[in-house]
Amino acid sequence: MSDQKISISNGKLNVPDNPTIPFIEGDGTGVDIWPASQLVFDKAVEKAYSGKRKINWKEVLAGEKAFNKTGNWMPEETLTVFREYLVGIKGPLTTPVGGGIRSLNVALRQELDLYACVRPVRWFTGVPSPVKEPQKTDMVIFRENTEDIYAGIEFQEGSDENKKFLQLLKDNFPKSYKKIRFPENSGIGIKPVSKDGTERLVRSALKFALENKKPSLTLVHKGNIMKFTEGGFRDWGYALAKNEFGAKDLDGGPWQVIEKDGHKLIIKDAIADAFLQQILLRPDEYSVVATLNLNGDYISDALAAIVGGIGIAPGGNVNYITGHAIFEATHGTAPKYAGQDKVNPGSVILSGVMMLEYMGWQEAADLIIKGLEGAIAAKKVTYDFHRLMEGATLLKCSEFAQAVVSKM
Numbered sequence: 001m002s003d004q005k006i007s008i009s010n011g012k013l014n015v016p017d018n019p020t021i022p023f024i025e026g027d028g029t030g031v032d033i034w035p036a037s038q039l040v041f042d043k044a045v046e047k048a049y050s051g052k053r054k055i056n057w058k059e060v061l062a063g064e065k066a067f068n069k070t071g072n073w074m075p076e077e078t079l080t081v082f083r084e085y086l087v088g089i090k091g092p093l094t095t096p097v098g099g100g101i102r103s104l105n106v107a108l109r110q111e112l113d114l115y116a117c118v119r120p121v122r123w124f125t126g127v128p129s130p131v132k133e134p135q136k137t138d139m140v141i142f143r144e145n146t147e148d149i150y151a152g153i154e155f156q157e158g159s160d161e162n163k164k165f166l167q168l169l170k171d172n173f174p175k176s177y178k179k180i181r182f183p184e185n186s187g188i189g190i191k192p193v194s195k196d197g198t199e200r201l202v203r204s205a206l207k208f209a210l211e212n213k214k215p216s217l218t219l220v221h222k223g224n225i226m227k228f229t230e231g232g233f234r235d236w237g238y239a240l241a242k243n244e245f246g247a248k249d250l251d252g253g254p255w256q257v258i259e260k261d262g263h264k265l266i267i268k269d270a271i272a273d274a275f276l277q278q279i280l281l282r283p284d285e286y287s288v289v290a291t292l293n294l295n296g297d298y299i300s301d302a303l304a305a306i307v308g309g310i311g312i313a314p315g316g317n318v319n320y321i322t323g324h325a326i327f328e329a330t331h332g333t334a335p336k337y338a339g340q341d342k343v344n345p346g347s348v349i350l351s352g353v354m355m356l357e358y359m360g361w362q363e364a365a366d367l368i369i370k371g372l373e374g375a376i377a378a379k380k381v382t383y384d385f386h387r388l389m390e391g392a393t394l395l396k397c398s399e400f401a402q403a404v405v406s407k408m
């Protein structure tokens with residue numbers, strides 16, 4: 001198949017009928033999930049466009065597969081291909097705890113400046129949930145994806161760098177140095193959060209909320225404790241809504257409202273710990289959520305659990321300015337299940353739905369949703385749903401993909 005590239009001009013994607021789309025299979029369960037997902041994508045596109053459109057998949061290497069073949073965890077070639085082809089999709093990649101390589105997932109986001117991690121969380125009829133009214137959870141998380149403690153500026157306890165950094169702090173900021181409880185043996189991390197980074201994230205979240213006529217946007221932060229990073233995020237977010245979107249104070253502020261074409265968007269904020277209990281108690285009071293990197297990571301998995309678990313939690317890492325986007329599941333490699341054809345491919349399948357929507361291939365996206373809903377309604381599910389559903393048929397990962405296809 002000829003090599004056709006997705007491009008962007010004047011902020012609009014140009015998508016050829018046979019686009020080449022790079023993909024990373026992923027570590028661990030990636031080997032099970034990717035082929036299942038690709039089958040669903042190909043069948044949906046074929047059915048929606050009667051063969052007029054077709055994706056030309058191009059595998060690129062990262063993680064263990066890349067290391068085994070090239071000796072490099074993230075070959076430069078992989079970054080070049082994602083840069084060149086604009087839109088891609090990936091399976092999960094392993095990150096060791098403590099030492100070893102830093103996260104390849106985070107590196108991809110930073111290298112391509114994919115500043116928004118967009119994670120929609122909604123309930124599908126029939127999916128088992130630990131809460132009584134899972135249908136009340138319908139949110140889209142916009143997680144800042146390039147800053148915060150994920151920047152990776154850390155000084156290991158006992159290292160020369162650590163000693164040098166602490167000396168610098170002691171010499172220049174003695175009051176701050178004194179606040180370190182055990183300066184002789186502390187690991188140190190730095191948390192950069194910028195006005196520019198906050199503004200581009202909140203701008204994208206606000207545009208999304210307005211275009212989709214969502215009722216509210218909540219800035220989630222821990223600004224009571226981390227005043228100049230998380231507090232800055234809140235203040236810059238509110239200021240941007242006023243300066244760029246004409247938001248007005250509501251009852252004297254800080255909450256705001258934007259009124260546009262007969263639609264009202266409330267802009268509010270919540271402190272992260274309180275927010276995490278609110279999403280269990282009153283989820284219908286939240287819609288679009290804009291938050292910092294670490295909060296967004298925690299919130300993603302917590303919200304996913306409410307609507308059926310991270311087996312069906314999709315996401316996209318997007319730069320709305322350059323058009324670059326890499327779609328991926330919220331979950332990780334689930335190594336204990338690797339190669340067993342067992343886990344739920346739903347998260348990568350739904351990440352593919354987000355990708356198709358991003359490309360403007362709505363008909364194919366809709367077919368996949370129909371297929372997924374059909375398979376779940378028929379109680380044909382993978383182990384994660386099966387253990388919580390009565391009377392369900394247990395399917396393997398690959399069988400679930402086939403069930404989705406048969407219901408399209």
Ligand SMILES: NC(=O)C1=CN([C@@H]2O[C@H](COP(=O)(O)OP(=O)(O)OC[C@H]3O[C@@H](n4cnc5c(N)ncnc54)[C@H](OP(=O)(O)O)[C@@H]3O)[C@@H](O)[C@H]2O)C=CC1
Pocket residue numbers: 029091092093094095096105309310311328329330331332333334335343344345346347384
């Ligand atoms: N974007 C990425 O590539 C990400 C990578 N990671 C990396 O993945 C590795 C493993 O992380 P870990 O903390 O174990 O988290 P995981 O998300 O990989 O797994 C945690 C648990 O979630 C459930 N789960 C995960 N995937 C699925 C699925 N497809 N279907 C059904 N259930 C699923 C399983 O639950 P149960 O045991 O109940 O069956 C699993 O044990 C780490 O190296 C981490 O850094 C983590 C997150 C994102």
Ligand SMILES: O=C(O)CCC(=O)C(=O)O
Pocket residue numbers: 093094095103104105106297300330332
């Ligand atoms: O990069 C990793 O290993 C973890 C990333 C993660 O948890 C996430 O993006 O949600």
Ligand SMILES: [Mg+2]
Pocket residue numbers: 297298300301330
């Ligand atoms: Mg996570």
